[in-house]
Amino acid sequence: MSILRRFLIIIISLIILLTGYTFFYGPPFGNTIAKNKVQKYQSVIYEDFRISDVSYNCITNNYYAEVYDKNGRKVNGIRYNIYDNVLSDENLNWSMFNKLNMDLSKIAEGFSEDIKIPSGSITTDIYAKGNFLTSIKNLHFRQSLHITGIVNSDVYIKYEDSIKKPAEITKKIIDELGENYRIISVHIIYIDINGVYEIVVNNSGLSYESLEKNTKIMKTISEEEKKIIENLKEDKLNNSK
Numbered sequence: 001m002s003i004l005r006r007f008l009i010i011i012i013s014l015i016i017l018l019t020g021y022t023f024f025y026g027p028p029f030g031n032t033i034a035k036n037k038v039q040k041y042q043s044v045i046y047e048d049f050r051i052s053d054v055s056y057n058c059i060t061n062n063y064y065a066e067v068y069d070k071n072g073r074k075v076n077g078i079r080y081n082i083y084d085n086v087l088s089d090e091n092l093n094w095s096m097f098n099k100l101n102m103d104l105s106k107i108a109e110g111f112s113e114d115i116k117i118p119s120g121s122i123t124t125d126i127y128a129k130g131n132f133l134t135s136i137k138n139l140h141f142r143q144s145l146h147i148t149g150i151v152n153s154d155v156y157i158k159y160e161d162s163i164k165k166p167a168e169i170t171k172k173i174i175d176e177l178g179e180n181y182r183i184i185s186v187h188i189i190y191i192d193i194n195g196v197y198e199i200v201v202n203n204s205g206l207s208y209e210s211l212e213k214n215t216k217i218m219k220t221i222s223e224e225e226k227k228i229i230e231n232l233k234e235d236k237l238n239n240s241k
């Protein structure tokens with residue numbers, strides 16, 4: 001066997017081993033980087049607490065550490081994504097979830113009675129560049145908004161208006177939420193008598209034009225969504241009698 005062939009076999013073997021290692025345990029030195037990021041964040045935001053060893057989840061590509069108080073009681077969990085260089089704080093996410101739904105309930109009052117806004121969810125990722133500020137509210141972060149099941153009970157809405165309505169509603173919600181949120185991605189599902197519509201916008205501008213451009217009618221819908229449309233059609237039929 002020639003030296004070149006042996007060299008190629010060694011290189012290919014190393015690549016296979018490195019790929020396998022990266023899949024199950026994360027990138028080389030990833031655990032060290034993740035622990036450093038989590039410790040920096042914990043020392044500023046949760047300075048009187050300690051963290052567990054960092055573990056890697058090969059399914060989510062996240063490192064994870066638990067935060068404990070002085071009595072050894074778990075008080076939080078922190079995730080770190082090395083590829084996006086962002087942290088996720090479980091307590092912060094729960095707090096933002098509650099705040100979002102309080103705000104959504106107020107915003108819903110500003111829509112016509114035909115529009116029903118359900119509870120939503122929001123994920124918050126904290127940028128892990130540089131040093132962390134001493135207050136959670138001053139952290140640099142990005143957010144993804146999810147609201148599935150907005151229902152418009154206007155049985156006389158035209159098809160050409162249905163395709164525009166999800167973007168109109170989403171844009172109003174984002175504007176009403178204001179500067180306290182830093183939403184860069186949305187996933188919205190809207191239902192009316194003409195069908196089920198979905199908006200998916202990731203890391204892009206959230207102008208009305210962008211939202212409308214990314215509105216698609218869903219071909220596959222759930223039984224619950226079918227039932228909502230059937231009820232709307234039945235209401236329209238009863239109103240016409």
